[in-house]
Amino acid sequence: MSQTLPLRSAQKVSLTIITGFLGSGKTSLLNHLLTQSGGRKITALVNDFGALNIDSELIEAQHGNQVSLTNGCICCSIGDDLMRSLADIMRQDPLPDHLIIEASGVADPTRIAAYAAVDPQLRLDGIITLVDAAAHELHAQDPYLADNYHKQIEAGHMLLISKPDLVEASQVEHLEAKLRASHPNTPQARVRHGQLPIEVVLGLKAEREIKTTTPLAPHIEDHGLASWSAHLHGNLSREVLAEKITSLTPHVLRAKGVLRDEQGAYALHYAGGRIHFENLDVTPSGHFVLIGKPELPNAEALTNLFQPTGS
C-alpha cells in the first residue's frame, strides 16, 4: 500500500534559485550563505561539490552525494537528476527552513521555479540572478549563449551584480543603468566575493523569529544597503500594503511583516518584485521590516507611508 503524502501540511520550505553563468559567483555566494545562516536550517542543492569550499567546521558527515552540515545539508545533483533530488529533499523529516538550488550556468531557472508551483510545501521565494560585471559584454554577445543569458536576467527577481571591484566604477554604473532601463522593476544590488547580508538573499527569518523586536544587525549598512523596521499596529489591508511596497520599486529588495487586516493575521514576504501573503493563526506582532537600496525614502517618510489606516 502506498501512502499519500499530506502535501498540504502547514510546514513550508522557502525556495531560492541562484542562477548565473559559469564564473559569475554563484558558488561564492552560496558559501557565504551557508556560513552565515543565522540559525536557519538550509539545504542546498548544488551542481558540483568540487567548487564549494565548505568550511570543515560545518561538516558533520559526508555520504555519497550528500554532505551533512551542522546547520543543514548540501546535496549534489546534475541535470536531469534535479527532479529526483528535489523529491528526496521534500521527503526529509524534518524539512529544512530554506532550500537553495544552485542552477547550472545554462539552466532555465523558470523550469526549476515551476516545481514550487505544484508542490504546496514549497514556496518560491525568488530567483536570484548573478550578473558578472567583468564578463557582461562577453556573455551578452556570445553567439551560442546570449539568448540563455538574457533569459536568466529576464527570469531574475533580483539581479546581483558580481565582481564590481574587477572593473572601472563607471563600467559598473553603466551596466546597472542598462539593466535598470531594460528591467525597471527588478531590484539590483552589488555583491563582492559572495558577501551580502543573508536577509537580502534568503529573506528575513521565519515568523517566530521576526516576532521578537531585535533590531536588524548593522551589517546591512556595512554593505551599502539601507533597512527600516517598525511596529505597525491595527489593520493594514494586504492590497494597500502591496501598493505601498510596490511604490518603492526598484529601491526595495526585501520586506517581511507579521500583520493583520480584516480577514485575519497574515505574513507578508516580499522578494524582488514578488509579493506573497500567507494566512497565520497566531496573534501577529505587527513587526515589519524593509531592506533596500540607499535610495529608499528616509525613516520619517517611510513611517508616514506605512501608517496603518485603522486600528
Added chain:
Amino acid sequence: MSTIYQAKSIRTMDPHQPHATHIAIKDRHILAVGTADDIADWQSAWGPLEVNTDFAERTLMPGFIEGHAHMMEGLLWDYHYVGYYDREGPDGTIWPGLKSIDDVVAHLKQIQDTRDDPSEPLIAWGFDPIYFQGRRMSAADLDLVSAECPVAVLHASLHILNANNFIMDAADVKNADNSEFIRRDDSGQPTGEFLGQLGMYMAMRTTNLDLLAAASSPKTLQTFSQVARQTGVTTCTDLANPVPEGAEVAMRETVEKDSFPMRLVVAFQGNSLPPEESVARMQALQDKQSDKLRFSLVKFVADGSIQGFSARLKWPHYYNGAPNGLWYIEPDRLREYLTAFTQAGFQCHVHTNGDECTEVTLDAIEDALRAHPWPDHRHTLQHCQMASRAHFKRMKTLGVGVNLFSNHLYYWGDEHRAITMGPERAGRLDDAGGCLEEGVPLAIHSDAPVTALAPLFTAWCAVNRLSSTGVALGGESEKISVEQALYAITMGAAYSLKMDTEIGSLEVGKRADITILADDPIVVGAMGLKDISVIGTMVDGNVHLNQGRDA
C-alpha cells in the same frame, strides 16, 4: 560443446564471405563459417562437431547491436503501455496500439477494475497525443479510470505527463502559480497536463514512490534483456548511467549469468561528477568489466530534443518561431570534459540533436584533439539529427562517428516538416545516405524507451524514410540500401562501441552472438524489413528462443 548450425541463409556482414549456410561454434566463439561442402574439413580439423538443424529453415545474422538505448526500457514495463502503435512486451505479448483517448481510458479502466489493490498508484506510459487531431487528454478523462487513487500517464517523449484530479488536488494545482509548464485551458484552469519533469515530480510527491528508481535492479535488467532478445538484439547499450558506487557489482551479478541473453555496454554519465573525479571514477570502473558487461563509454547530453523545442538549432531556428532550445551542458564545460576524457583515453558519446549543438560539439572535440592527439578516439555524435553534409565532412576529418536517430523519421517526421524545422531541413533529417557518402562511420538507433527497441524497424526507417502517415522525407541521396542498413545495426554499431573485433559480423574468432530470423532480409527487401519475425538469439553460443515464436 561444439556445434555446427545449418541455416537456410547466413548473412555474415563479412565482405570476404558475405553469404553462407553453415556456422560452427566452439567455446562461445565462431569456429568456422561456410557451406555443407566445408563440414568434412571442419570435422577432421576440430571434430567431432554436432550438426544442429533446428534453424535449417531460418536466416542467421550477426547479433543485432543497439548503440543507443536506455535501461529505463526495462523499468517501464512494470507500468502499463498505452502507446498509439503496437508494441511487443518482454514476454512476447503484443500490446495493441490505442487509437483514441477513449481507448486509453477504457484500457486503464479495465486494469483498474481487475487489479488486486485499486488504491495503488496506476502508472501508464507511451502515450502520444499528436495522433489525436488536436484533442488533449484531461484530468477528467483520467478520473474515469479512478478518482480515488493517483493515475498518471507518461507520454512517449518522457517529457510530458497527464495526471488525474486525485494528483491535482493533492498538489493543490488549481491554486498554483502560473507556469508555462502547467497546461491550462481557455478559462485558465489546469488541464492535468504537465510539461518537463513537473508531472513526474508531482506523481512522485503524491504517491511517495520513486517511479524511476531501481534503474539498475536485477528485475529491470532482466526485463530490458528480454525486450532486447525479442527484437534480435544481443548487445545493448545503456546510454547513460551515473553508475553510483556499488552499482557495477550488482549489474555484473545479473549480466554474467549464461541465462541473461544480452551483452550490456554501460555509458558512464560523464558530467555526474566534476571532470577530474569523473575521469577517476571511469578509471576505477575499468577492471569491473567482463566479456558481457562493459563500462567503456562516457556519455554527455549537450542539448535537449527537437520535438520538445529544447534542442539548439542554427539560424533560422525553429520553423514555428519557438525560441531556441537549451544547452544541457555549457559549451565551455563540454570542452573541459571532452578534453579530460580524451587525455585519459576514454571514448565519448555526445547527445547532440540540433545542428548548432552538433557544431559546438565538433568544435569542442577538435580542441580536445589538438591538445591530446588520438587517432582512433572514435568519439561519436548521438542523434545528430540535423547534421548537414558540411558537418559530416568535418566528422570524417576529425575521426568522429555518428549514430543517427532514424526512428524519428517515422514517429516525428510529419511534425518536423510542419512544425519544428520545415520541409527542407526535415528532408535531410537523420541523413544516413549523406553520412555514408561522406565516409563517416554510421550506426542507427531507437533511443528506447523513447521509441520501440527493434533494429529491423530502425533499418526500415533509414532505408525507406517514410513518416507514420506515409510522407517521404528527402529523396534518394538521404536513403541507404538494405545492405547498408543491416551493416549499420551490426558492424556499424560494433565499430561505434569499439567492439568490432569481437562482435558485429559472423567470422572466425568472433563471439558467437547470432540473431535468428524467420526470413532473409536481403530477400525480403526494403519494405518488408520491419515485419520479419525474430525467432531468437544466441549470445556466446547460448540459444535464447523468443516467446510466442516457433523455432
